[in-house]
Amino acid sequence: MVTYLTRHLQVMLSALGAMQRNPAISLNTIIIVAVTLLLPLYLYIAVQSGQQLSDSWQGRPQISIFLETEVADREAALIYDEIRLHPAVELAELISPSQAMVEFRALSDLGEQLDLLPDNPLPFSIVAMPHSGHASREHLQRVEQELQKIDGIDAVRLDLAWTDRFNALLALVTQVATVLSALLVVGLIFIIGNTIRLLILNRRAEIEITKLVGATDSFVRRPFLYYGALFGLFGGLLCLALLGATALWLQPFIDQLAASYQGSARLYQLDMADIATIVLIAIAIGWLAARWSVARHLQQIRPN
Amino acid sequence: MIKLSRVNKQYPNGYQALTDVSFDVADGEMALVLGPSGAGKSTLFKLITRIEKPTSGQIIVQDQNLGRMRESKVPFLRREIGVIFQDHKLLLDRSVFDNVALPLIVIGMPGDEIRKRVRAALSKVGLAGREQDLPVALSGGEQQRVGIARAVINRPSILLADEPTGNLDESLSDEIMDIFRDFNRVGVTVLIATHDLRQVERLGCRTINLQQGQIVSAPPREVG
Numbered sequence: 257m258v259t260y261l262t263r264h265l266q267v268m269l270s271a272l273g274a275m276q277r278n279p280a281i282s283l284n285t286i287i288i289v290a291v292t293l294l295l296p297l298y299l300y301i302a303v304q305s306g307q308q309l310s311d312s313w314q315g316r317p318q319i320s321i322f323l324e325t326e327v328a329d330r331e332a333a334l335i336y337d338e339i340r341l342h343p344a345v346e347l348a349e350l351i352s353p354s355q356a357m358v359e360f361r362a363l364s365d366l367g368e369q370l371d372l373l374p375d376n377p378l379p380f381s382i383v384a385m386p387h388s389g390h391a392s393r394e395h396l397q398r399v400e401q402e403l404q405k406i407d408g409i410d411a412v413r414l415d416l417a418w419t420d421r422f423n424a425l426l427a428l429v430t431q432v433a434t435v436l437s438a439l440l441v442v443g444l445i446f447i448i449g450n451t452i453r454l455l456i457l458n459r460r461a462e463i464e465i466t467k468l469v470g471a472t473d474s475f476v477r478r479p480f481l482y483y484g485a486l487f488g489l490f491g492g493l494l495c496l497a498l499l500g501a502t503a504l505w506l507q508p509f510i511d512q513l514a515a516s517y518q519g520s521a522r523l524y525q526l527d528m529a530d531i532a533t534i535v536l537i538a539i540a541i542g543w544l545a546a547r548w549s550v551a552r553h554l555q556q557i558r559p560n
Numbered sequence: 561m562i563k564l565s566r567v568n569k570q571y572p573n574g575y576q577a578l579t580d581v582s583f584d585v586a587d588g589e590m591a592l593v594l595g596p597s598g599a600g601k602s603t604l605f606k607l608i609t610r611i612e613k614p615t616s617g618q619i620i621v622q623d624q625n626l627g628r629m630r631e632s633k634v635p636f637l638r639r640e641i642g643v644i645f646q647d648h649k650l651l652l653d654r655s656v657f658d659n660v661a662l663p664l665i666v667i668g669m670p671g672d673e674i675r676k677r678v679r680a681a682l683s684k685v686g687l688a689g690r691e692q693d694l695p696v697a698l699s700g701g702e703q704q705r706v707g708i709a710r711a712v713i714n715r716p717s718i719l720l721a722d723e724p725t726g727n728l729d730e731s732l733s734d735e736i737m738d739i740f741r742d743f744n745r746v747g748v749t750v751l752i753a754t755h756d757l758r759q760v761e762r763l764g765c766r767t768i769n770l771q772q773g774q775i776v777s778a779p780p781r782e783v784g
Binding site: 466468473475 | 611638666667710
């Protein structure tokens with residue numbers, strides 16, 4: 257067993273040495289692997305970041321309830337109590353017309369025009385947050401209908417359309433990313449496979465002699481599988497480095513964009529599981545490509 | 561034992577390399593295959609090592625019928641046969657040690673045992689101390705000795721040598737042939753293809769004469 261593992265280690269080190277002796281071919285392939293992996297990863301991060309944003313909205317869905325304009329303070333307080341005690345509602349906040357006006361004034365540029373109004377036209381409103389168990393679209397719509405029936409309520413707004421559109425967009429991007437990733441993986445397999453083909457041709461004489469002295473196909477195949485896996489490994493690591501550099505460069509622009517919407521946003525951060533998965537996928541692609549190339553080209557080399 | 565029965569070999573381009581070839585070489589025997597270039601000597605060796613398959617006929621090597629042998633078993637057959645070539649077939653970018661060690665690396669022998677065996681094999685062919693030299697630093701005769709050391713390192717039961725003295729002068733040729741005779745004396749079956757009639761007289765072993773792919777004379781081996 258020790259001898260077997262030692263042989264594998266020797267083959268891997270010899271593959272590393274051969275990569276070092278062919279720096280142009282090796283570096284080209286590693287850069288191509290890294291850049292090709294980058295595109296689907298950018299899309300993955302975009303989708304995950306969008307998902308984060310979407311989750312943060314859906315995790316705290318809000319129901320905006322507008323009371324009729326003629327509802328007075330006491331009646332508003334009673335309606336507020338009724339909503340607060342509704343089994344589907346976890347939290348509720350009563351916003352008086354004056355509070356609403358202050359907020360509206362802050363958010364709009366209509367300060368002077370608002371001063372011209374004879375009195376405050378805004379009604380009492382209540383912002384309610386349902387229990388997490390009632391956060392699904394169906395539950396929220398049922399609650400909306402129930403609240404609508406309470407006397408004194410003018411309108412209930414459950415604005416899910418925007419998040420629905422956003423989620424549909426995310427789903428579309430996810431599908432595009434999936435198809436694109438599959439195509440790029442096929443492309444990568446061809447690129448790495450072609451590099452392996454060149455390496456096989458470079459070592460044709462050695463392969464012939466090795467077969468002549470009794471090497472099995474798996475023995476001859478092994479170094480090339482290591483080449484493929486190492487191309488994948490280094491390509492995956494370079495890709496992660498480029499990804500990190502891009503994220504650092506982009507974050508200020510994202511902060512700037514988020515600030516203009518009075519919010520904050522961060523790009524999805526890859527965790528250790530993501531990083532390990534990316535590297536393992538890259539290694540697997542390299543290995544698969546090598547396996548495919550070796551199967552095609554090694555059989556054609558026979559001792560002469 | 562090597563036994564060929566009515567073997568024919570025609571290459572895909574239509575060239576008939578061997579026609580109705582039959583002979584056998586007993587275990588521990590040394591025989592020479594004589595014939596000019598193009599007589600079919602190399603094809604014969606390719607058939608015995610299963611580099612090529614016969615178009616028809618039967619080849620038995622060490623009790624294995626090569627016609628029925630599965631492709632996956634061929635490497636194991638080749639481990640029992642040491643082959644020496646006129647052009648040596650050495651890896652020019654590897655040291656003498658690496659070249660000779662190759663058959664042992666292939667079978668996964670531990671490093672210590674490989675070092676021991678390589679030193680012994682190089683010593684046997686008169687190249688002790690040249691382990692780290694590259695083949696290009698060696699003369700033709702020395703390169704041939706490296707080829708022989710590689711062929712015998714795995715202690716094969718059969719040695720095939722295809723024109724092993726083709727590029728060597730008389731004195732070196734004799735030295736190389738003597739090495740083969742030494743191996744034969746310890747029980748290795750040796751089959752040497754050559755067109756050097758002088759070696760026939762020197763070695764005094766059985767000869768199989770090939771002309772244009774056909775056996776023109778193959779004296780039966782002496783039994784007992």
